[in-house]
Amino acid sequence: MDTPLPRDAGVAAWKQIADALEAGIAAGRPGPGERLPTEAQFAARFGVNRHTVRRALAALAERGLIRSAQGSGSFVEAAPLRYPIGARTRFSEIVSGAGREAYGDLIAATEVPAGAALAAALGIAAGAPVLEMLTRHRADGTPISMGRACLPLPRFAGIDRAYAEAGSLTRAYAAFGVTDYRRLETRITARPADAAEAALLELAPGRVVLVTESVNLDQHGVPIQATRSQFAADRVELVVTG
Missing domain, CATH: 3.40.1410.10 (Chorismate lyase-like)
Structure with missing residues (x-):
């Protein structure tokens, strides 16, 4: 999840971030129920703006991998x-x-x-x-x-x-x-x-x-x-x- 984004990969930045986060979640980093870093932290880590991070998080939420709680942040979904x-x-x-x-x-x-x-x-x-x-x-x-x-x-x-x-x-x-x-x-x-x-x-x-x-x-x-x-x-x- 700490790997810098390649700028010539031919894949949109938000998709690269979503894929990186999904791989981390699959490996248990972070684990079920744990809070994700903030949008600002992700933006600094990947060298992108917060809008790009927000789109990546929205894609993961749409797939049921994370949930976003107003005022509390984003969390990895627990097992059903x-x-x-x-x-x-x-x-x-x-x-x-x-x-x-x-x-x-x-x-x-x-x-x-x-x-x-x-x-x-x-x-x-x-x-x-x-x-x-x-x-x-x-x-x-x-x-x-x-x-x-x-x-x-x-x-x-x-x-x-x-x-x-x-x-x-x-x-x-x-x-x-x-x-x-x-x-x-x-x-x-x-x-x-x-x-x-x-x-x-x-x-x-x-x-x-x-x-x-x-x-x-x-x-x-x-x-x-x-x-x-x-x-x-x-x-x-x-x-x-x-």
Whole structure:
């Protein structure tokens, strides 16, 4: 990664930089999850301007080799997280089991009326109030997924505050008498991330997200949550279990 760029190689400078960085990443220098040098440092190292470096980094991000976090820099992508989806799916347990630190961020919470499809999924009347929470879930600081979870009111009034404090829906549920819950069903599709999703998940434009739609039941078989989640496709391997 320290080799000066040959000026007569017939290859654009940004492509030479991208190739050099890719070779370094493949050799583990830097390793998964590690921060890359700054654009200014790369520019000085290769003797180019920052725009050239930025184009090289964008090319690597588009290929899923690195991610860029606003205000934090660029990082080498870690190996995809094995993410089982079955009757008992818990983000915190899955991430912790992989030896990584799990945490959830509450982005927004709003009371909205349930549409017909959502009402049917939760077993409530159309137009009944639900709490819609927009959340983001991270492993070792890397965004893995985001989602909109809808929970019936007034049963779960205030659970957004409990979630914001605990960083885990499982722990927040415990404060509302839900000692366990299970997944009724999950539907999975894929599409390019939109601009808002790309920003929250720190994805390059056009990267793919895996979209899951699910319904959870409490320990008594009562529907408590309908969620649509978007997973960064390069960062997970969804494994459907029995």
